[in-house]
Amino acid sequence: MELPATHAYPQFTHHGAAGGVTGSCHRYEASPDTHLLVDCGLFQGQDVTKSDHHAQHRIEFDISAIQALLVTHVHIDHIGRLPYLVAAGFKGPIICSEPSARLLPLVIEDALKVGFTKDEALITRFLAAVKHLLVPIPYKQWHTVTDNDQITLKVRLQRAGHILGSAYVEVDTFYKKEKRHHLTVFSGDLGAPYAPLLPAPKAPHGCDALVIESTYGNRLHENRRERRKRLHAVITHALQNQGTVMIPAFSIGRTQEILYELEGMIFEARKTSPSDNTVDWSKLQVIVDSPLASKFNEVYRELKPFWDAEAQQRLRAGRHPLSFENLITVDSHEAHQKVVSHLARTRQPAVVLAASGMAAGGRIVNYLKAMLNDPAHCVLFVGYQARGTTGHRLLQIASNGVKGDGGASSSVPLYSSVPIDGVSIEVRAMIRSIGGYSAHADQKDLLNFVRRMHKWPTHVRIIHGERRARESLRDELKALAEKAGRPMEIVVPG
Numbered sequence: 001m002e003l004p005a006t007h008a009y010p011q012f013t014h015h016g017a018a019g020g021v022t023g024s025c026h027r028y029e030a031s032p033d034t035h036l037l038v039d040c041g042l043f044q045g046q047d048v049t050k051s052d053h054h055a056q057h058r059i060e061f062d063i064s065a066i067q068a069l070l071v072t073h074v075h076i077d078h079i080g081r082l083p084y085l086v087a088a089g090f091k092g093p094i095i096c097s098e099p100s101a102r103l104l105p106l107v108i109e110d111a112l113k114v115g116f117t118k119d120e121a122l123i124t125r126f127l128a129a130v131k132h133l134l135v136p137i138p139y140k141q142w143h144t145v146t147d148n149d150q151i152t153l154k155v156r157l158q159r160a161g162h163i164l165g166s167a168y169v170e171v172d173t174f175y176k177k178e179k180r181h182h183l184t185v186f187s188g189d190l191g192a193p194y195a196p197l198l199p200a201p202k203a204p205h206g207c208d209a210l211v212i213e214s215t216y217g218n219r220l221h222e223n224r225r226e227r228r229k230r231l232h233a234v235i236t237h238a239l240q241n242q243g244t245v246m247i248p249a250f251s252i253g254r255t256q257e258i259l260y261e262l263e264g265m266i267f268e269a270r271k272t273s274p275s276d277n278t279v280d281w282s283k284l285q286v287i288v289d290s291p292l293a294s295k296f297n298e299v300y301r302e303l304k305p306f307w308d309a310e311a312q313q314r315l316r317a318g319r320h321p322l323s324f325e326n327l328i329t330v331d332s333h334e335a336h337q338k339v340v341s342h343l344a345r346t347r348q349p350a351v352v353l354a355a356s357g358m359a360a361g362g363r364i365v366n367y368l369k370a371m372l373n374d375p376a377h378c379v380l381f382v383g384y385q386a387r388g389t390t391g392h393r394l395l396q397i398a399s400n401g402v403k404g405d406g407g408a409s410s411s412v413p414l415y416s417s418v419p420i421d422g423v424s425i426e427v428r429a430m431i432r433s434i435g436g437y438s439a440h441a442d443q444k445d446l447l448n449f450v451r452r453m454h455k456w457p458t459h460v461r462i463i464h465g466e467r468r469a470r471e472s473l474r475d476e477l478k479a480l481a482e483k484a485g486r487p488m489e490i491v492v493p494g
Ligand SMILES: [Zn+2]
Pocket: 073, 075, 078, 162, 189
């Protein structure tokens, strides 16, 4: 198959998320002196290779040609290096969607408090400076970044269905002398179809080059109905046991998805007569124990116009998917401690959502310490658990209990324990895991993103995935292109 004639530009460089999943940062070079940066994220987990994490995150690449930073979405592994970028002298603009512009300062504020300083005045000043650099643009509209003698560089955001505000980016460069357009798509993180609250991403019409994520490039998710059924079963079980379901969850995205699903379940249970229900859902308390998560809930609610059609329908029916009657939010540390001891002592069925998502820290740890040793309770994982975290250990214990189901759902053997804060805690609670609430497209979705384009890219760069995921997606994509007789050069950088 003939590849079309190659031109010297555009070119691509990756300053992160090439050899791993985190630290997303990609440079698009339209010409020698006109560059864009797409995302500027933090390295996390095993991608942190230097003992001094500031040293790894400091911006050491040349930023003089960078005309703008494009932010695909506000997850920390996509925007966490922003303070370092500003420290390196970056003066904007930061182009992102309207919801992202609303959410970004909250995420950065939290990151500053955790990783940099407790000095409120300094934080306020920095946030004011960042807000000044933000240029929110509506979805689906071209925005001109640069127009000079040689080129016109435009960008357009399309909904990515990953978290609220997420976008994939189309970058169109018109080379005036050659009268040539070149269109690149940066996928950012793509969502799975049928995610609660968010419209599914639609494939672009086409492009010349595609830079695509591959987090789940070698995996297939359960579908939403399956996920909901399992979530329902876990909570029903807790209701029967009069126990608490502890869900470790990061504050943005997954927490809101789970709340949305729970509102749906409580609503459905209310519609049927109490005698049809084996358990009383109206007694279920849903507790969001995280000041940050409640802040995000608030902003998510403000951003209703960006919800999908199904969520809009719930609103029209007078329902409140993210602020329903059974929902309680816990703010102060004092209130948090009270709730922990109350739930551990009394037998009141409850669902608790608290950070961190991998139980590696945060308020969820206090729940685990108080309740892991009681078989009435349950820990439910809804996201990826990295090696070395308490979450990963608990899943390992669960998968050692019963063979044959991959550890996704199993009972816990007696006398297993995990060390938390230096204390060995016996694990007698049920451990469950539901895949799919990960807000990432799986292999099939990623392939469909390409398949559904009218004009397929001739150059594809696979990024943002573990090695096996990247290679698996490359092989599948190669097979797809060959079968369709379309020329495609596939690069796996890093
Ligand atoms: Zn993300």
